[in-house]
Amino acid sequence: MTNDETKLATLLTTPAAGHGTVTPPIVQTSLFTFEDYDGLVARMAGQSDAPIYTRVQNPTVAEFERLMAQAEGGEAAIGFASGMGAIAAAILAFVQPGQRIACVEHVYADTYRLLERMVRPMGIDIDYHPIGAFEDQPDLLKGYALAYLESPNSLVMQVMDLQRVAGYALRHGVVTMTDNSWATPVFQRPFTLGIDLVLHSASKYIGGHSDTVAGVVIGSAAHIARIRDLTLPLLGAKLAPFEAFLLTRSLRTLHLRMERHQATADHFLDRLRQEPLVHRIHSPGPDAVPGLTGRAGLMSLEFDPGVDIPRFCNALRIFRLGVSWGGFESLALPAQASLSQAGQHNSMQRFGVSPHLLRLSLGLEDPEDLWRDFHQALQQGIA
Structure with a gap:
């Protein structure tokens, strides 16, 4: 076949x-x-x-x-x-x-705003639940x-047993x-x-x-x-x-690109696990839940509070600062920038995203070049 x-x-x-x-x-x-x-x-x-x-x-x-x-x-x-x-x-x-929506916590920011600013005023109730509640209850x-779901969900990349839910x-x-x-x-x-x-x-x-x-x-x-x-x-x-x-x-090239994103993510994970200034890594991989067979190039990590994130971001040379992801280029998005966004419909504030969190979208550049750029910027972030 x-x-x-x-x-x-x-x-x-x-x-x-x-x-x-x-x-x-x-x-x-x-x-x-x-x-x-x-x-x-x-x-x-x-x-x-x-x-x-x-x-x-x-x-x-x-x-x-x-x-x-x-x-x-x-x-x-x-x-x-x-x-x-x-x-x-x-x-x-x-x-x-008059009906109700069950939504996963840490949902994408604009989906959250859609639900809160447009759907709720229509007379539709929305309740947000952690992934564990969906799976265990x-x-x-x-x-x-x-039921509106994401697996993994946004920023903290928690995965859900979709088949069970x-x-x-x-x-x-x-x-x-x-x-x-x-x-x-x-x-x-x-x-x-x-x-x-x-x-x-x-x-x-x-x-x-x-x-x-x-x-x-x-x-x-x-x-x-x-x-x-x-x-x-x-x-x-x-x-x-x-x-x-x-x-x-x-x-036509989706499989090839996803394989390259995965290889770069695996490369980064090996290095990040040895980095004392990185306290937590959010990057689910194959078999983390039933049906998940690979690791994408989008991950997030939480720095030691001593890392100056604005200084780190300004020291990046290959990574660019941007809000999207999934393209050929590598991007970094600091949570601090989004947490400062004005207004009452900030999902990152609602769900308690750490101000020390950084999202990385690993593109199609050489993995070792990307790591060197990340590492030199991290060193400057603590200088």
């Missing part, structure tokens, strides 16, 4: 979309017309899947969606203009006023409509969705573990080149149809054809 790496690297576009081309053509149009009245009526009546308008349908986008569904082991997928577009559309398709989800959710009729941007389908497939919907900020490892902002949701045909019918067309966060083209390009 052909393995998944070969499938993504060699799969051609469908004949209808690309006429046998190796990469999907960019169908750069907003509108699709019909040859006759009957064709238009059939499409409006839902008796045809012919494209009608790029806000809801486009052949280039459809190719990316097809590949993502295959990569994650799902039945269908929808591409969005951003990860937050995907998250918002997925959440709002499955909750109504079979009846925790009773009475909830939706999915079983609890099924018992109580709760829809589950999880962000899989960190692991990608190369290292984890939540849909095959029983999770209902899998989300990605495709701007991260799926895109891999820091040139695309996009999101995607994968799930069963029925769940994806619900999002496609309700929140995709009405919220309007559609994925553009050119971005879909770039993402399809990037999927």
